[in-house]
Amino acid sequence: MMRNTQPEPWRVKVVEPIRRIDRSAREESLSRAGYNIFGIASEDIYIDLLSDSGTSAMSDAQWGGLMRGDESYAGGRNYYRFEETIRSIFGLPHVIPTHQGRVAENLLFSTVLKPGEIVPNNTHFDTTRANVEANGGVALDFVIPEGREPRTRHPFKGNMDLVRLEKCLAENRGRVPLVMLTLTNNSGGGQPVSLENVRGTSEVCRRHGVPLIIDACRFAENAWFIKQREKGQESRGVGEIVREVFSLADGCTMSAKKDGLANIGGFLALRNETWVERLKNKLILIEGFPTYGGLAGRDLEAIAIGLEEVLHEDYLAFRIGQVTAFGEALSAAGVPVVEPIGGHAVYVDARAFAPHLPPEQYPAEALTIALYLEGGIRAVEIGGVMFGKPDPARPGREILPDLDLVRLAVPRRVYTNTHLEYVAEVTARLRATPERLRGVRIVHQAPLLRHFTARFELL
Numbered sequence: 001m002m003r004n005t006q007p008e009p010w011r012v013k014v015v016e017p018i019r020r021i022d023r024s025a026r027e028e029s030l031s032r033a034g035y036n037i038f039g040i041a042s043e044d045i046y047i048d049l050l051s052d053s054g055t056s057a058m059s060d061a062q063w064g065g066l067m068r069g070d071e072s073y074a075g076g077r078n079y080y081r082f083e084e085t086i087r088s089i090f091g092l093p094h095v096i097p098t099h100q101g102r103v104a105e106n107l108l109f110s111t112v113l114k115p116g117e118i119v120p121n122n123t124h125f126d127t128t129r130a131n132v133e134a135n136g137g138v139a140l141d142f143v144i145p146e147g148r149e150p151r152t153r154h155p156f157k158g159n160m161d162l163v164r165l166e167k168c169l170a171e172n173r174g175r176v177p178l179v180m181l182t183l184t185n186n187s188g189g190g191q192p193v194s195l196e197n198v199r200g201t202s203e204v205c206r207r208h209g210v211p212l213i214i215d216a217c218r219f220a221e222n223a224w225f226i227k228q229r230e231k232g233q234e235s236r237g238v239g240e241i242v243r244e245v246f247s248l249a250d251g252c253t254m255s256a257k258k259d260g261l262a263n264i265g266g267f268l269a270l271r272n273e274t275w276v277e278r279l280k281n282k283l284i285l286i287e288g289f290p291t292y293g294g295l296a297g298r299d300l301e302a303i304a305i306g307l308e309e310v311l312h313e314d315y316l317a318f319r320i321g322q323v324t325a326f327g328e329a330l331s332a333a334g335v336p337v338v339e340p341i342g343g344h345a346v347y348v349d350a351r352a353f354a355p356h357l358p359p360e361q362y363p364a365e366a367l368t369i370a371l372y373l374e375g376g377i378r379a380v381e382i383g384g385v386m387f388g389k390p391d392p393a394r395p396g397r398e399i400l401p402d403l404d405l406v407r408l409a410v411p412r413r414v415y416t417n418t419h420l421e422y423v424a425e426v427t428a429r430l431r432a433t434p435e436r437l438r439g440v441r442i443v444h445q446a447p448l449l450r451h452f453t454a455r456f457e458l459l
């Protein structure tokens with residue numbers, strides 16, 4: 001049983017039916033998709049934990065906001081509300097809307113980064129790394145050592161290693177256009193960064209004259225962890241913590257598909273004007289006029305409302321409570337999970353889950369396949385398929401990452417505790433007979449980002 005002591009701070013007004021197709025239909029659906037869960041139609045999925053991005057349920061206030069969309073080409077009223085909301089929550093005056101987080105990254109790096117320059121981060125999310133590298137930059141990850149160890153407990157495993165950051169900035173004077181800090185650290189397990197560490201990172205950046213830009217995707221979840229876990233922060237409001245975190249930065253990139261509680265959208269917000277004109281000119285080229293940036297007016301309205309709702313403390317207590325209870329239920333059933341449980345997802349250590357499968361047989365991919373076959377559940381592999389690279393020293397073999405993880409990402413306000421209990425039960429059942437998991441071989445792959453479209457054969 002899941003022990004989430006916090007009941008949902010909402011009641012249900014609209015329902016969306018889901019169905020679990022039978023096992024033989026699931027087998028057929030999988031084989032048609034080449035055993036890649038990205039290739040399965042969502043109607044054939046029962047519980048979809050592929051991503052927490054763009055998958056939130058909007059509130060009645062947000063749906064109502066859609067009706068107030070002002071779809072004027074320029075100067076629509078929803079933009080001004082969007083801008084005002086971001087200014088008041090983050091304290092950053094220059095607001096540039098985009099249709100996703102990665103476009104904010106694309107704009108930023110294509111404007112301020114020169115080839116050969118370095119961008120440090122606690123851990124770059126895939127799209128951030130790809131945008132740095134596509135512009136000729138070098139993306140470096142300086143998360144603290146505990147952040148790389150699945151079973152080491154630390155309240156803020158997303159923290160930046162300040163010694164390594166300091167050394168990097170000292171050794172590369174003039175070659176670091178900005179430092180990033182990702183809250184929470186998605187690629188490291190959804191782990192938070194402490195306020196003290198944001199202060200430290202900001203101090204190092206200031207001393208070296210390098211701007212600090214926060215990847216704010218899960219800013220509210222991060223602030224909730226600060227309130228829960230950091231000494232001296234327990235009696236502060238979440239909004240106040242957010243304000244202080246961002247007062248230490250020079251700007252942020254944001255995907256509103258996460259803590260914006262919206263299905264699409266993002267933005268770039270900056271403290272000073274230096275880059276703004278160039279960014280807006282580029283925005284017009286790739287997204288649209290600066291008062292809509294690739295979004296409909298109604299989307300801007302839904303995001304503005306979502307950014308306010310996400311800071312409600314009863315919402316955050318339920319949200320983080322639900323993900324934690326889900327992770328603890330898995331752990332109690334003997335499923336090896338990354339600890340402590342992160343903010344938006346539970347990460348299963350697939351090598352420990354199925355020790356009979358060598359990394360060359362992609363154990364995390366094998367577990368995603370088994371979860372679908374056994375229970376109609378969709379999760380995502382973060383391991384050898386996503387990160388494996390050909391090994392130049394050993395033709396036909398690959399350099400594989402240190403970890404094979406399966407991420408069970410929990411959409412916001414979408415699934416009940418009962419749904420997640422079901423997922424925990426199915427996973428526990430598989431854990432009791434791991435030898436049922438079959439490794440895979442890749443039979444088709446794209447040259448880049450192969451995990452989305454690769455096809456597999458079961459071994």
Ligand code: F0G
Nearest residue numbers: 051053100101102125127186217255257
């Ligand atoms: N930064 C972080 C930390 C993210 O988690 C994501 C997206 C992005 C940037 C890019 O935002 O999708 O709006 O372009 N993460 C999703 C996920 C895709 O499933 O974790 P986007």
